Amino acid sequence: MRLSEQIAQHSRQIHQGPSFTGSDLKMQLSDVDWQLAIRQVYGLNSIAVLVFHINYYVSAVVKVLEGGPLEASDKYSFDMLPIDSQEAWKQLLNKLWTDADTFARLVEKMPETQLKENFLEGKYGNYYRNLTGLLEHTNYHLGQIALLKKILLQMKENE
Secondary structure: OHHHHHHHHHHHHHHHHOOOOOOHHHHHHHHOOOOHHHHHOOEEEEEEEEEEEEHHHHHHHHHHHHHOOOOOOOOHHOOOOOOHHHHHHHHHHHHHHHHHHHHHHHHHHHOOHHOOOOOOOOOOEEEHHHHHHHHHHHHHHHHHHHHHHHHHHHHHHHO
């Protein structure tokens, strides 16, 4: 299997499972309703905000892989529109799944040589660094989601 195919597979596993860590976004989010998703605890980001944040960067990289410019800024990466219904939560999740699938398909088709090339103008390193960094970022926030979900469900039981 080519390295670009392995990166695409890894992305699919983080999003849809089964992943190396035994946890994935689909598993963690499958039973989260909108009210749990937006609930904040201890001043931390909500599950919904973390989902938005993860996808903010996936979506930005997809645009680059499709030939567009990088239109992302850390200062906007948590600026989620309010989630006020199950339908709004479902739309956010659908965007997460769709963008993750597009990301994996584009990476899978990438020539091996492109992984060593500069990502955009090169100030971000090469494609390999950025693609695998995006997966590390997603796993980092997946862990946060898993912990928040446990805390929130325990708090819900104790109410």
